[in-house]
Amino acid sequence: MSLDATMPRASAPAILPGSGGMRGALSDLFWRRPQLLLLLMLLPPVLWLGIVYIGSLFALLAQSFFSIDEYSGLINRQFTLKTYGDLFQAANLDIILRTVTMAALVTLASAIVAFPIAYYAARYARGRWKALFYLGIMLPLWSSYLVKIYAWKLILAKEGILTWLLAKLHLLGLLDAWLSLPVVGGNSLSVSFTGTFIVFVYVWLPFMILPVQAALERVPGNLVEASSDLGASPGQTFRNVLFPLALPGIVAGSIFTFSLTLGDYIIPQIIGTSRLFIGQAVYSQQGTAGNIPLAAAFTVVPIIIMGFYLWGAKRIGAFDAL
């Protein structure tokens, strides 16, 4: 039997069939010059990011070097560091410190809550359970942020379900004891920093779970086995293998939770005390107070903090496993 017998004889294709008109010529051009295609693809986003986004950011930064005339309320467009000096007034410093502490605590709590969920999803969940995991994580993101916060306001209110549940469990004393504490306490959870903290953790949790899960997914299962084989207890395997390899994911997640908390102004306004966070300060300075320079200076604070945060994370080797 020869090969010819099995091959269709009719209409043998040309060795080098010609290009198919304009579109074909265009494809050929891009194939010959891949840089041209890259340029065409990148130009719109680069223009958008470079001019509209970075540009407005610099316009904002420039504003922070102006000052406001306290009598006339007009903006004095001359270079000064006075506005930055204002940030160091006790009241403003308080706002910064409060916001950074909250952001750090929210990040820490998110990481602790997210890790087991991400670990389960990465190592055990398969098929249907994995789909359920993604649905469970993403579902809260599909509904309006405001609806969720108002829902939490009801949950945390004195007449809310949480108080009711604790009363049924005869644990109301515990809640009252917590609420009577200074700083974290208040009249009810919905008007305390504890409430603000709970809602922040809830709202930003998906942004922590997903990167941690992605990082853990990339850790081959046999590394855990190898560690165990070499004599490491589960705790030692976590500290020496899993945690360092998940760290880039935790840092990526913490960039979200930390910076989102630093900038948010809606959650502390609806749930919490009357004391301001940076976001609220920016909102009120540029709105009611009309002090755009101070609002701009406040905006610079999270940028600087995040810069230090990333630098520190790099220093401790958080990105080494990337």
Place this chain on the structure above:
Amino acid sequence: MTSAVSFQKVSRHFGSVRAVDAVDLDITPREFFAMLGPSGSGKTTCLRLIAGFEQPTSGSISIFGERAEGVPPYRRNVNTVFQDYALFPHLNVLDNVAYGLMVKGVGKAERHKAAEEALSLVRLPGYGARRPGQLSGGQRQRVALARALVNQPKVLLLDEPLGALDLKLRENMQEELKSLQKALGITFVFVTHDQGEALSMADRVAVFNDGKIMQIGTPEDIYQRPKTRFVADFVGSSNVLPPDFVQRYSGQHRWASLRPESIRVGRAASGEGVAARLVSTNYLGATTKLALDADGLKLHAIVPAGTALPVEGEAVVLTFNREHLHLMDEPA
């Protein structure tokens, strides 16, 4: 003498799949023991049972006389060289090798010294500062070996450690592993699907199929005297001869095996023998492999290079010494 590893009626079932099914096994201390079989035959599961990554569904496992069921991997003085090495990507080579000592609480200076020595043992001195990602496959393999050996295990488990290496490197590593095992006097349990590797390295070989051990013996035993058709076929591709054929030559109605190198191929009409037709020839360098068809029975023969060969399709006559015909235990 206490066995290094002893399996008594050990089974490991995954749902309805019997990965390991009632296996009995005794591995002698200081032995180089190979587990050979096709993929899915249960050999790797057996290794994982010794390491402690799997627990037996039934039966008992003891390591140097101590019962091992329910003992986690981190409390077994047994170390594994993984198939894809499983080096920690975030640690450098030295810290990878020193890992086992680190988790046991050995001080930094002491464990680094031991790790350096282990690296010299596998002929990688001075590689400590590199990352696993900067090493070649063969070097990673040596690091994985050093990482296991530094703990001075009683039993070293090797899960197809040479599978990912190219042929030349693999041959070098086979020799090195063998001499290392002799020098250190550690019991090696080596899993492979490569029969050549198992035969050339091991003191004894267990041939696995379908979760069961088909035969345990020295390489010569396994090769020359296979007990079943499976072993004859899998180890070195013997010709498996059906009972009716065998009866004509040995008088016994049994299955038999005949090594391809035991078959002599002659021109037709040159005398007595099995009439056959040459189907194809396959040049292998030192030898040539001939595929033959003896009245529907497919056979193959291996002849040294340089032998004058009939052309494909030509009628030939096959002869062999009757003592080379090995009768198998397997019932007809």
